Amino acid sequence: MAKEGRRDFDAAAAQWDEQPRRVKLGSDIVEAIRKEVPLDSRMVALDYGCGSGLVTLGLQPYVQHITGGDSSTGMLEILDGKVKAAGLTNVDGILLDLEVEVKLEKQYDLIVSSMTMHHVEDVAKLIESLAASLKPGGWLALADLQAEDGSFHDDSTGVFHHGFEPAFLSGAFAKSGLSQVHTAVAAVIEKPSPDGPVRHYPVVLCVGKR
Numbered sequence: 001m002a003k004e005g006r007r008d009f010d011a012a013a014a015q016w017d018e019q020p021r022r023v024k025l026g027s028d029i030v031e032a033i034r035k036e037v038p039l040d041s042r043m044v045a046l047d048y049g050c051g052s053g054l055v056t057l058g059l060q061p062y063v064q065h066i067t068g069g070d071s072s073t074g075m076l077e078i079l080d081g082k083v084k085a086a087g088l089t090n091v092d093g094i095l096l097d098l099e100v101e102v103k104l105e106k107q108y109d110l111i112v113s114s115m116t117m118h119h120v121e122d123v124a125k126l127i128e129s130l131a132a133s134l135k136p137g138g139w140l141a142l143a144d145l146q147a148e149d150g151s152f153h154d155d156s157t158g159v160f161h162h163g164f165e166p167a168f169l170s171g172a173f174a175k176s177g178l179s180q181v182h183t184a185v186a187a188v189i190e191k192p193s194p195d196g197p198v199r200h201y202p203v204v205l206c207v208g209k210r
């Protein structure tokens, strides 16, 4: 059930993967995370705002276990269907909203998130909470739109930020006590504008270590 002012991701879940640019973005972000974070097959990971699991499932071969956390039961059902169909034993899904809950129960070696921060009102607070849920030596890797002119979303329901300046993300990581903080361009989304020409939206990945 969507909260007031939020986008109804339950309604979007079944068709989420039908847009090839979303599937490509998920795989570009997985590759960028693999490049920027020293992944390890002993890592226990969380994908915050996992959606249909495009990044969760892309990362699962490289970690011991990954949990997809999302506030949408519809998205979690799609993830669960994929996990069952593939017979995976190292992936699960949990209903999770850190804007409502105070903190995570567990601590993780790796927390990732893709295209979720712009739907979160208080991003600095969420980054603080995710950083505090890392084990010492654990990594946080957040990918989201670089600051854009507001044209990315055709419907801006539940969009609290038109992307982020890399310096804002790296500043929030540093304030949350993370080290080795750096940013990289993880992908460039190509999207046609209503009046014709294709627009390009860079996606920034911010990484830091606890």
Ligand SMILES: C[S@@+](CC[C@H](N)C(=O)[O-])C[C@H]1O[C@@H](n2cnc3c(N)ncnc32)[C@H](O)[C@@H]1O
Binding pocket: 009, 022, 026, 048, 049, 050, 051, 052, 053, 054, 055, 069, 070, 071, 072, 075, 096, 097, 098, 099, 113, 114, 115, 116, 119, 120
């Ligand atoms: C744009 S989708 C991205 C999904 C996926 N990470 C991907 O890259 O395909 C944003 C996701 O964040 C989830 N979400 C939005 N606000 C959230 C919150 N406060 N806590 C947890 N998940 C949230 C939505 O339900 C949705 O699945």
